[in-house]
Amino acid sequence: MRAVVRDEYGPVDVLRVAALARPVPGPGEVVVQVGAASLNMGDLDHVLGRPRLARIGTGLFRPSHSRVGVDVAGTVEETGPDVTGLRPGDRVWADLFEVGHGALADLVTAPASALTPLPDTVPFDVAATVPHSGSLALQGLRAAGPIRPGERVLVNGAGGCVGPFAVQIAKARGAVVTAVDHGDKLDLLRELGADEVIDYTREDFTRGDRQFDVVLDIADTRSVAALRRALAPGGRYALIARRLGSFAEKALLGPVVGRLTGTRIGVFPWRPNQASDLDELAGLLVAGDVVPRIDRRYGLDEAVEAFRRLESGQARGKVLVVP
Numbered sequence: 616m617r618a619v620v621r622d623e624y625g626p627v628d629v630l631r632v633a634a635l636a637r638p639v640p641g642p643g644e645v646v647v648q649v650g651a652a653s654l655n656m657g658d659l660d661h662v663l664g665r666p667r668l669a670r671i672g673t674g675l676f677r678p679s680h681s682r683v684g685v686d687v688a689g690t691v692e693e694t695g696p697d698v699t700g701l702r703p704g705d706r707v708w709a710d711l712f713e714v715g716h717g718a719l720a721d722l723v724t725a726p727a728s729a730l731t732p733l734p735d736t737v738p739f740d741v742a743a744t745v746p747h748s749g750s751l752a753l754q755g756l757r758a759a760g761p762i763r764p765g766e767r768v769l770v771n772g773a774g775g776c777v778g779p780f781a782v783q784i785a786k787a788r789g790a791v792v793t794a795v796d797h798g799d800k801l802d803l804l805r806e807l808g809a810d811e812v813i814d815y816t817r818e819d820f821t822r823g824d825r826q827f828d829v830v831l832d833i834a835d836t837r838s839v840a841a842l843r844r845a846l847a848p849g850g851r852y853a854l855i856a857r858r859l860g861s862f863a864e865k866a867l868l869g870p871v872v873g874r875l876t877g878t879r880i881g882v883f884p885w886r887p888n889q890a891s892d893l894d895e896l897a898g899l900l901v902a903g904d905v906v907p908r909i910d911r912r913y914g915l916d917e918a919v920e921a922f923r924r925l926e927s928g929q930a931r932g933k934v935l936v937v938p
């Protein structure tokens with residue numbers, strides 16, 4: 616079987632396709648035939664080994680996982696001993712972030728407990744766009760929620776991997792959504808259902824006269840002092856953190872400023888690959904409330920090009936890798 620692997624951190628050229636032995640599932644494990652995989656900013660960080668501090672967890676000098684890719688949708692190929700509840704042929708999906716990565720392959724082995732059944736009506740290429748980024752959007756909005764119909768929700772950094780899910784989920788909750796991103800992405804954001812769009816290169820949403828009930832911050836570009844101006848009385852802010860310093864600022868200073876200004880500013884404990892989140896996201900997909908955007912499809916042997924596409928910032932929707 617083929618898998619995308621790397622032996623070192625580095626530019627995306629370190630990736631290569633290797634021929635590996637067919638995996639044999641151990642106790643409690645399942646081998647999944649990959650129907651489709653998708654790329655996230657977190658995958659790129661993982662390949663590049665950034666931020667350097669994260670290497671404490673992913674391997675100080677060399678990556679501890681040679682395999683790449685977390686978002687997967689596919690079919691159970693083989694189950695190991697002691698696996699109950701999954702059988703060959705079952706359709707499943709997962710975020711493999713905490714269980715070894717490896718979605719960019721023909722086959723991937725994962726604990727049965729990490730796999731969630733996927734409804735028959737959701738195609739693999741659609742499903743594969745969702746687990747990592749869709750769950751981040753869902754958990755971020757939940758942390759700032761619950762969102763009530765008619766509330767004004769601003770998504771900062773709405774045009775990347777996570778943002779399109781956040782915009783559509785907020786709309787499904789009945790919110791009036793303002794989406795902030797680069798001018799090139801505003802058409803996409805309108806297509807996704809945003810009621811209002813802001814080009815961050817031209818306008819600073821924290822300096823306008825509009826205030827919001829909820830701010831979900833994916834771009835992670837503003838200080839607590841600036842953010843409080845954008846929050847309406849009682850407003851709630853949640854950060855999907857990209858920078859340790861910013862995470863610390865929002866975690867430590869956010870609650871203090873929130874108390875002084877009658878708002879709620881904070882971070883949330885991200886819990887990847889929760890079956891209940893995937894079930895909720897499946898419901899949104901089946902109902903047509905969330906329609907993932909696919910930018911381009913690549914084969915396994917085009918993984919370097921796929922990562923370059925993500926890295927370029929040109930992607931409009933998720934980048935798929937289909938074995």
Ligand SMILES: NC(=O)c1ccc[n+]([C@@H]2O[C@H](COP(=O)([O-])OP(=O)(O)OC[C@H]3O[C@@H](n4cnc5c(N)ncnc54)[C@H](OP(=O)(O)O)[C@@H]3O)[C@@H](O)[C@H]2O)c1
Pocket residue numbers: 655656657660748751771772773774775776777778795796797800815833834836854855856857883884885928
């Ligand atoms: N616990 C946690 O909080 C947690 C857990 C997992 C992952 N993460 C992190 O969460 C992030 C996920 O975001 P993502 O995958 O959606 O990232 P992304 O694909 O890079 O999207 C970010 C978007 O923000 C835009 N942007 C850049 N500067 C901006 C500004 N000043 N104002 C508004 N928008 C701006 C970018 O546009 P341009 O193209 O113009 O730059 C891009 O469209 C990753 O960095 C990941 O590491 C956090």
